[in-house]
Amino acid sequence: MKTDYTKEIKNLIQDNYTPVDSQFSGGDYLERKTLSNIYKLVTNVLPERWIYESDIQEILLELGFKTFLHTYPEVEKDGEVIREEYSDLFYFMERKTAAI
Secondary structure, rough: OOOOOOHHHHHHHHHHHHOOOOOOOOOEEEEEEOOOHHHHHOOOOOHHHOOOOHHHHHHHHHHHOOOOEEOOOOOEEEEEEEEEEEEEEEEEEEOOOOOO
Protein backbone atom coordinates (compact mmCIF):
# COMPACT_ATOMS: atom_id res chain seq x y z
CA MET A 1 0.00 0.00 0.00
CA LYS A 2 1.36 3.39 -1.03
CA THR A 3 1.71 6.07 1.65
CA ASP A 4 0.14 9.36 0.57
CA TYR A 5 2.43 12.34 1.18
CA THR A 6 0.35 14.85 -0.82
CA LYS A 7 -0.41 17.07 2.17
CA GLU A 8 3.22 17.09 3.32
CA ILE A 9 4.49 17.91 -0.18
CA LYS A 10 1.98 20.77 -0.53
CA ASN A 11 2.98 22.19 2.84
CA LEU A 12 6.68 21.93 2.04
CA ILE A 13 6.27 23.77 -1.26
CA GLN A 14 3.77 26.37 0.02
CA ASP A 15 5.87 27.14 3.10
CA ASN A 16 8.95 27.86 1.00
CA TYR A 17 7.81 29.18 -2.41
CA THR A 18 5.16 31.26 -4.14
CA PRO A 19 4.23 30.96 -7.83
CA VAL A 20 5.55 33.49 -10.36
CA ASP A 21 3.18 34.70 -13.10
CA SER A 22 5.79 35.05 -15.84
CA GLN A 23 9.46 34.43 -16.42
CA PHE A 24 9.98 38.19 -16.46
CA SER A 25 8.43 38.82 -13.05
CA GLY A 26 9.72 37.94 -9.64
CA GLY A 27 11.88 39.60 -7.07
CA ASP A 28 15.30 39.16 -5.56
CA TYR A 29 14.57 35.60 -4.48
CA LEU A 30 13.47 34.19 -7.84
CA GLU A 31 14.65 30.63 -8.43
CA ARG A 32 14.47 28.45 -11.54
CA LYS A 33 13.97 24.79 -10.77
CA THR A 34 13.34 21.78 -12.95
CA LEU A 35 10.87 19.14 -11.86
CA SER A 36 13.86 16.92 -11.01
CA ASN A 37 15.34 19.68 -8.79
CA ILE A 38 12.06 19.99 -6.90
CA TYR A 39 11.78 16.21 -6.57
CA LYS A 40 15.25 16.11 -5.00
CA LEU A 41 14.29 18.91 -2.62
CA VAL A 42 11.15 17.08 -1.52
CA THR A 43 12.82 13.67 -1.19
CA ASN A 44 15.58 15.15 0.96
CA VAL A 45 12.85 15.73 3.56
CA LEU A 46 10.31 12.99 2.83
CA PRO A 47 10.94 9.32 1.97
CA GLU A 48 11.36 8.88 -1.78
CA ARG A 49 9.94 5.37 -1.85
CA TRP A 50 6.35 6.55 -2.30
CA ILE A 51 6.90 9.89 -4.04
CA TYR A 52 7.04 10.24 -7.81
CA GLU A 53 7.84 13.23 -10.00
CA SER A 54 4.33 13.02 -11.43
CA ASP A 55 2.90 13.52 -7.91
CA ILE A 56 4.97 16.66 -7.48
CA GLN A 57 3.99 17.96 -10.92
CA GLU A 58 0.28 17.57 -10.11
CA ILE A 59 0.73 19.41 -6.80
CA LEU A 60 2.70 22.24 -8.45
CA LEU A 61 -0.04 22.74 -11.03
CA GLU A 62 -2.72 22.64 -8.33
CA LEU A 63 -0.81 25.32 -6.37
CA GLY A 64 -0.58 27.57 -9.46
CA PHE A 65 3.06 27.06 -10.44
CA LYS A 66 3.79 27.28 -14.18
CA THR A 67 6.64 26.08 -16.36
CA PHE A 68 8.59 28.41 -18.62
CA LEU A 69 11.13 27.67 -21.32
CA HIS A 70 14.48 29.18 -20.41
CA THR A 71 17.44 29.26 -22.78
CA TYR A 72 21.02 29.33 -21.60
CA PRO A 73 23.43 30.97 -24.03
CA GLU A 74 26.48 29.32 -25.49
CA VAL A 75 29.55 29.65 -23.29
CA GLU A 76 32.95 30.26 -24.84
CA LYS A 77 36.41 30.51 -23.34
CA ASP A 78 39.38 31.57 -25.40
CA GLY A 79 37.34 31.13 -28.59
CA GLU A 80 36.43 27.52 -27.73
CA VAL A 81 32.83 26.52 -27.04
CA ILE A 82 32.64 25.09 -23.53
CA ARG A 83 28.87 24.60 -23.51
CA GLU A 84 26.41 24.75 -26.38
CA GLU A 85 23.27 26.85 -26.09
CA TYR A 86 20.44 24.81 -24.62
CA SER A 87 16.88 25.24 -23.40
CA ASP A 88 14.98 23.57 -20.61
CA LEU A 89 11.61 23.85 -18.88
CA PHE A 90 11.74 25.41 -15.44
CA TYR A 91 9.35 26.29 -12.69
CA PHE A 92 10.02 29.91 -11.78
CA MET A 93 9.48 30.16 -8.02
CA GLU A 94 9.82 33.01 -5.56
CA ARG A 95 11.51 31.81 -2.38
CA LYS A 96 9.81 32.97 0.80
CA THR A 97 12.15 34.52 3.35
CA ALA A 98 11.86 34.82 7.09
CA ALA A 99 11.28 38.26 8.50
CA ILE A 100 14.08 39.37 10.77
